[in-house]
Amino acid sequence: MTHAWIDPSAGVAGDMLLGALLDAGASLPAVQAAVASVLGDDVAVTTRTVTRAGQRATKADVEVRVDDPPHRTWTTIAAMLAGADRAPLPERVRADAHAVFERLARAEARTHGTDPADVHFHEVGALDSIADVVGVCAALHSLGVTSASAGPVALGSGRVRAAHGSIPVPVPAVAELSLGRRVLAGGEGELTTPTGMALLAVLAERDEDLPALVPTAVGVGAGTRDTPGRPNTTRVVLGALATAAPTATGAPTGSTGLVELVELATNVDDLDPRLWPGVLARLLDAGARDAWLVPVLMKKGRPAHVLTVLCAPDLADPLEREMFATTSTLGVRRRACWQRALSRGWLDVVVEGHSVAVKVGYDDDVVRQVEPEFDAVARAAAALGLPERHVLTAARAAAHAAGWAAGSPPPSGAQLRPHP
Known part of the structure; x- marks a missing residue:
C-alpha cells in the first residue's frame, strides 16, 4: 500500500508533477507507452536533470512532433482516451485521465457558462497537456500508488495572458478547481496551471499536511522557469502510511487505515424547514464529507433537528462558520472521531x-x-x-x-x- 503525498507549496503543473513522479522512480518506458497509446508517435516524453534556485530536480519534457491545432473539445479528448490501445494503457490509467479531463471540462463550463460537452480546451487541449495528464496517471500506476493527498497549493498572483486575453491569477479554471482546498498566493505569476490543479483535485483525495508515513522515495519535478531564491518545483513523498498512534483525545491504537475527522453538531428548533435542503447542499459544496439531519423533540415539546457535519480537521473552522451563517443556531459542538472507509x-x-x-x-x-x-x-x-x-x-x-x-x-x- 503506497501513499503519495504531493507538496505543491511552490505551485504545480502537469509537467512538474510528472517530473516529480519520474524522479521518485516511476518507469519512463511505461509512461511513454501509455502516452503513445493515446497520441501515437506525435509526441515523445524525455527527462533531464536541472537546477531550480540551486536545487536539483527532474524536468519532464514533452516533444510535439506534429503541427498542433489551437484547441480540442472535451468530446474529442474523451474519444481519444476511449480509443487508446488497451494493451499499453491500463484501465485504471484510462479512467483516471478521463476523470481529470472531465473535471477540467466541468470547471471550464462553469467559467464560461456552457455545457461541459461543448467546452473547447485551449492550452489544456494541446498535445503536451494531454501527454502530461496521461503521463502522471501512468506514473502513479507504475509506482503502485494506492492513495494520494496534497498540502496547501500556491496559486500565484498578478495577471497572465491566455486565449481570451489578460486574466487574473489564479485563472478562472484554477479558482473553480481549488474549491474546498487550502490555497495561498505563494509568489508572483501563475504558479499553478489548470492541468496541475485538476490532477490534484481528482487524484489527491485528501487535503492535508504531510501525514504520518514511512518514506520510501522522494521526487522533485521542475517547472520551466528558474526563479532566483525560490525553487520552482513540485515535490512528491512516497511511503507507507504509519500505524495510528495513541493520543490524549482517545485515538485508536495499533490500527492502520484510520483517518482523523471532526464531527460538528448543533440543535436547531426555529429554522424554516424549507431551508434545510439548501443548508445541506452548501455544507457539502464547502467540503463536508457528509452532512445530515435527525429530527428530535426538545424541551417544552418543541420539535427540532440535529444538524451534523463530518469533515477533515482543517475544514472544521470554515464549515462551522457556514453553519452559523446558514442556520439560526447559537452554538456548535465539536468532537474528534476516526473513520475507516472501504x-x-x-x-x-x-x-x-x-x-x-x-x-x-x-x-x-x-x-x-x-x-x-x-x-x-x-x-x-x-x-x-x-x-x-x-x-x-x-x-x-x-x-x-x-x-x-x-x-x-x-x-x-x-x-x-x-x-x-
Missing part, C-alpha cells in the same frame, strides 16, 4: 443499452458492497419505461456477471473508475 470505485454496467454506474466497496482484496447508483437507475428506468426495481435487479445481476460479487475477490485484472 476503498471504492465505480463499475459501469449496461442495462438494455443504458449505462448504469454501480458503486463497489472493497478492502483486503475482498468485495464488500456492490450497489447501483440510484440516480443512474432512475434515468435508465425512465428511458426504458420500466419500474426502477427492475433496473436495480438487472444492474446488480450485470455487476455479478462481471465478477463483482460481495464476499469474493475482485476479478483478476479488472479496474474500477475512480470514486470522487
Whole structure:
C-alpha cells in the first residue's frame, strides 16, 4: 500500500508533477507507452536533470512532433482516451485521465457558462497537456500508488495572458478547481496551471499536511522557469502510511487505515424547514464529507433537528462558520472521531443499452458492497419505461456477471473508475 503525498507549496503543473513522479522512480518506458497509446508517435516524453534556485530536480519534457491545432473539445479528448490501445494503457490509467479531463471540462463550463460537452480546451487541449495528464496517471500506476493527498497549493498572483486575453491569477479554471482546498498566493505569476490543479483535485483525495508515513522515495519535478531564491518545483513523498498512534483525545491504537475527522453538531428548533435542503447542499459544496439531519423533540415539546457535519480537521473552522451563517443556531459542538472507509470505485454496467454506474466497496482484496447508483437507475428506468426495481435487479445481476460479487475477490485484472 503506497501513499503519495504531493507538496505543491511552490505551485504545480502537469509537467512538474510528472517530473516529480519520474524522479521518485516511476518507469519512463511505461509512461511513454501509455502516452503513445493515446497520441501515437506525435509526441515523445524525455527527462533531464536541472537546477531550480540551486536545487536539483527532474524536468519532464514533452516533444510535439506534429503541427498542433489551437484547441480540442472535451468530446474529442474523451474519444481519444476511449480509443487508446488497451494493451499499453491500463484501465485504471484510462479512467483516471478521463476523470481529470472531465473535471477540467466541468470547471471550464462553469467559467464560461456552457455545457461541459461543448467546452473547447485551449492550452489544456494541446498535445503536451494531454501527454502530461496521461503521463502522471501512468506514473502513479507504475509506482503502485494506492492513495494520494496534497498540502496547501500556491496559486500565484498578478495577471497572465491566455486565449481570451489578460486574466487574473489564479485563472478562472484554477479558482473553480481549488474549491474546498487550502490555497495561498505563494509568489508572483501563475504558479499553478489548470492541468496541475485538476490532477490534484481528482487524484489527491485528501487535503492535508504531510501525514504520518514511512518514506520510501522522494521526487522533485521542475517547472520551466528558474526563479532566483525560490525553487520552482513540485515535490512528491512516497511511503507507507504509519500505524495510528495513541493520543490524549482517545485515538485508536495499533490500527492502520484510520483517518482523523471532526464531527460538528448543533440543535436547531426555529429554522424554516424549507431551508434545510439548501443548508445541506452548501455544507457539502464547502467540503463536508457528509452532512445530515435527525429530527428530535426538545424541551417544552418543541420539535427540532440535529444538524451534523463530518469533515477533515482543517475544514472544521470554515464549515462551522457556514453553519452559523446558514442556520439560526447559537452554538456548535465539536468532537474528534476516526473513520475507516472501504476503498471504492465505480463499475459501469449496461442495462438494455443504458449505462448504469454501480458503486463497489472493497478492502483486503475482498468485495464488500456492490450497489447501483440510484440516480443512474432512475434515468435508465425512465428511458426504458420500466419500474426502477427492475433496473436495480438487472444492474446488480450485470455487476455479478462481471465478477463483482460481495464476499469474493475482485476479478483478476479488472479496474474500477475512480470514486470522487
